Amino acid sequence: MAEAPPDATRIAADARDRVRFEEEALALSDQVYRVARHLAGSREEAEDLVQETYARALSAAHQFTPGTNLKAWLFRILRNTFVSQYRHERHNPTRGGLDTVDPNAQGAAPEQWLRGDLELDRLRKVVGEEIERALTSLSEEARTVILLDLEGLTEVEVAQVVGCAVGTVKSRLARARAALREQLRDYQR
Numbered sequence: 423m424a425e426a427p428p429d430a431t432r433i434a435a436d437a438r439d440r441v442r443f444e445e446e447a448l449a450l451s452d453q454v455y456r457v458a459r460h461l462a463g464s465r466e467e468a469e470d471l472v473q474e475t476y477a478r479a480l481s482a483a484h485q486f487t488p489g490t491n492l493k494a495w496l497f498r499i500l501r502n503t504f505v506s507q508y509r510h511e512r513h514n515p516t517r518g519g520l521d522t523v524d525p526n527a528q529g530a531a532p533e534q535w536l537r538g539d540l541e542l543d544r545l546r547k548v549v550g551e552e553i554e555r556a557l558t559s560l561s562e563e564a565r566t567v568i569l570l571d572l573e574g575l576t577e578v579e580v581a582q583v584v585g586c587a588v589g590t591v592k593s594r595l596a597r598a599r600a601a602l603r604e605q606l607r608d609y610q611r
Contacts, residue, residue, distance in 0.1 A: 443483050443492075447476065450493050454500055457569045460557055461504045471507065475500045494579040497570055501583055508562070556605040564598035567591055 454475060458468040479486075479499050486495055557565055563584070570580045577595070581588045 439488065440483060443486065443488075444480065446492055447479055447496060450496055451476070453493065453573050454496055457497060457566075457573060458500055458504070460565060460569050461500075461562070463558065471500065471504055474507075475503050478503060491575075491579055493573070494575055494583050497573070497575065498583040498585075501566060505562075552606060556602050559605065560598055560601060564594055564601065567594045568598045568602070571595060 451472065455468060455472050458471040458475070459465065462468040462471050475496065479496055482499075486492065557568065560568065566584055567580055570583055571577075575583065577588050577591050580595075581591045584591065
């Protein structure tokens with residue numbers, strides 16, 4: 423007995439869901455890139471990481487549950503992709519691991535908050551470089567929870583992304599914030 427043809431209405435709904443998923447995922451690309459930039463340490467590696475993250479996300483779109491947090495889902499894929507690539511690269515003698523990242527080679531962030539104020543732009547560049555150095559000096563786990571927190575994820579969402587208990591996230595955040603405060607204490611009043 424032959425199978426009945428697929429329901430055309432269901433196929434159209436699936437196509438609309440796929441397009442909506444892709445649009446929502448791509449709308450988060452700037453946020454995904456910012457986290458990737460801090461994890462990877464260079465623009466080129468961050469771009470590769472984001473590309474691989476989106477390739478994996480789009481191929482696994484059928485596993486995403488509509489109505490859940492797409493941003494957290496993408497960050498989880500980003501983190502897992504980064505960890506996989508890091509584990510692979512640390513065994514590559516021509517690349518090394520995170521210890522080889524030069525925080526000064528990253529350059530200043532391309533965005534300018536207030537245009538036209540040269541003094542303010544210079545100050546922001548210096549402060550931005552200090553913050554970048556401080557973030558880069560953190561362990562990968564600490565840097566990840568700080569960046570996800572800065573992206574607005576709740577502690578529960580961060581725990582889901584990094585795959586640990588909420589209490590562990592709270593501890594890591596507290597220690598990472600303390601380390602950043604210590605490194606940036608010259609900017610405190």
